[in-house]
Amino acid sequence: MALDPELFEACRAADPLAWRRLYRLYAGRVFRWAVVKGLRPAEAEDAAQEALAIASKRFAQCHAPQAFDAWLYQITRKVVANTRRRAWWRRVLPMEQPPEPAFVDGPGPEVERAVRTCLARLPADQAEVLFLFDIEGFSREEVADLIGRPPGTVASRLRLGREAFRRLWAELGPVALPTVEEA
Amino acid sequence: MSARETDTAPEALVALRGARPAPAVENRIVEGALARAMGPRPRPVWPWLVAGAAAAAAVFFGLSRPPAVPEGAEPVAALGVESAPAAPTTAPTTAPAELRYVAQGDDAVYRVETPGINQKVVHLSAGTATFEVAPVPAGGLFAVQTPHGRVEVVGTRFTVAVGARCSRVSVSEGRVRVRRDHEAFLVPAGESREVCRGGEAGEGLMGRAQEDLAAGRLDDARRGFEAYLELAPGGLFAEDALFHLALLARRSGDVAARREATERFLARFPTGPRAERLRSPGP
Numbered sequence: 001m002a003l004d005p006e007l008f009e010a011c012r013a014a015d016p017l018a019w020r021r022l023y024r025l026y027a028g029r030v031f032r033w034a035v036v037k038g039l040r041p042a043e044a045e046d047a048a049q050e051a052l053a054i055a056s057k058r059f060a061q062c063h064a065p066q067a068f069d070a071w072l073y074q075i076t077r078k079v080v081a082n083t084r085r086r087a088w089w090r091r092v093l094p095m096e097q098p099p100e101p102a103f104v105d106g107p108g109p110e111v112e113r114a115v116r117t118c119l120a121r122l123p124a125d126q127a128e129v130l131f132l133f134d135i136e137g138f139s140r141e142e143v144a145d146l147i148g149r150p151p152g153t154v155a156s157r158l159r160l161g162r163e164a165f166r167r168l169w170a171e172l173g174p175v176a177l178p179t180v181e182e183a
Numbered sequence: 184m185s186a187r188e189t190d191t192a193p194e195a196l197v198a199l200r201g202a203r204p205a206p207a208v209e210n211r212i213v214e215g216a217l218a219r220a221m222g223p224r225p226r227p228v229w230p231w232l233v234a235g236a237a238a239a240a241a242v243f244f245g246l247s248r249p250p251a252v253p254e255g256a257e258p259v260a261a262l263g264v265e266s267a268p269a270a271p272t273t274a275p276t277t278a279p280a281e282l283r284y285v286a287q288g289d290d291a292v293y294r295v296e297t298p299g300i301n302q303k304v305v306h307l308s309a310g311t312a313t314f315e316v317a318p319v320p321a322g323g324l325f326a327v328q329t330p331h332g333r334v335e336v337v338g339t340r341f342t343v344a345v346g347a348r349c350s351r352v353s354v355s356e357g358r359v360r361v362r363r364d365h366e367a368f369l370v371p372a373g374e375s376r377e378v379c380r381g382g383e384a385g386e387g388l389m390g391r392a393q394e395d396l397a398a399g400r401l402d403d404a405r406r407g408f409e410a411y412l413e414l415a416p417g418g419l420f421a422e423d424a425l426f427h428l429a430l431l432a433r434r435s436g437d438v439a440a441r442r443e444a445t446e447r448f449l450a451r452f453p454t455g456p457r458a459e460r461l462r463s464p465g466p
Contacts, residue, residue, distance in 0.1 A: 017312065027216070031209070031212060032202055057220060104205045106203070165193050165196070
């Protein structure tokens with residue numbers, strides 16, 4: 001999905017009404033990125049606010065509407081990494097809890113929890129490729145650009161990630177899945 | 184695991200495509216991001232460190248005596264930097280004509296034009312939007328253009344609602360100047376005005392009277408309001424004209440004139456905050 005060029009130009013002209021529209025368009029998506037990358041819903045909400053605010057302050061660095069999604073993803077990735085770094089205490093304290101559901105129109109709380117648990121247990125580089133390719137729908141070349149690796153590496157991580165995810169799913173996933181048609 | 188399986192996305196992952204949070208969460212993200220993006224940025228620490236180091240060095244080398252002021256030089260305050268009047272807005276702002284907060288209804292249709300430095304014109308063709316703007320410097324401009332008129336900002340918070348025939352401007356802080364064709368009038372805080380297609384009879388008279396009032400030309404203002412009421416006794420601004428006449432009469436100290444002007448207003452507009460204010464015994 002590329003950003004509407006007219007909206008891009010209005011944001012570039014620092015039009016606050018355009019920024020509000022853009023935030024509305026991307027709030028849910030950035031939140032999803034943050035949740036699937038391992039943040040709790042409350043942390044993801046805060047991270048989404050932070051990522052969008054940073055995007056508006058550094059918008060001059062985004063050179064084209066087609067590049068906006070990838071650029072915003074990179075910002076979100078850094079914000080999520082910082083948030084996880086700040087939450088170091090969670091890693092050292094034995095407070096492991098099942099993730100709370102974050103979405104209202106997703107596949108349902110059981111499936112959502114299971115997907116997030118499986119992704120959290122995958123190697124981070126495989127989980128990221130899986131997330132970008134299978135959930136967010138970026139192309140192989142876009143994913144390669146986003147993570148700074150050649151397309152061959154992306155393909156390899158994707159294959160390994162899918163295998164590992166299916167194994168984990170067989171072990172941890174709920175029994176029945178809703179019927180989903182791939183777009 | 185078969186090759187075909189690794190070629191396709193696991194169904195569980197596909198099921199998460201397009202998943203969204205609750206609308207309330209989305210709203211909080213939007214509002215929070217706006218507040219963070221438009222709020223004051225934290226001041227960097229390094230200038231203070233540099234200043235502190237420079238001051239320490241100056242003391243150390245015995246250079247802390249203030250330099251002599253050259254003959255004829257003026258202190259900074261006298262040049263107007265420190266003696267500038269306080270901004271009419273309630274919070275600090277970062278740049279002239281910068282929007283600090285904007286809220287618009289879902290129906291707002293607009294585009295923004297930037298005709299020059301420190302100049303911004305929002306063309307609002309339908310719907311409602313609220314603006315809060317930093318004081319506009321000399322030569323600067325912030326305006327909202329509707330199909331019925333143009334609202335120019337002096338440094339304020341106001342709402343513009345565009346209807347089929349009229350645009351209504353409601354001002355909550357500061358004041359705005361409303362222009363239509365070659366006429367203009369000021370709308371002060373706490374009041375609202377409509378600008379309608381084709382204009383209202385005597386609108387220019389009212390605008391001038393209000394400008395006279397704002398400038399302290401009370402006799403001219405009084406004559407202007409009376410002229411408006413003579414021209415358009417049932418006009419859109421009749422309530423405003425009668426109210427200002429009553430206030431002017433109160434201010435004059437003439438008891439009989441005050442009573443007459445108050446009764447004249449109350450006869451037509453017996454209820455509402457303005458009626459209550461005129462009934463109050465204060466000055």
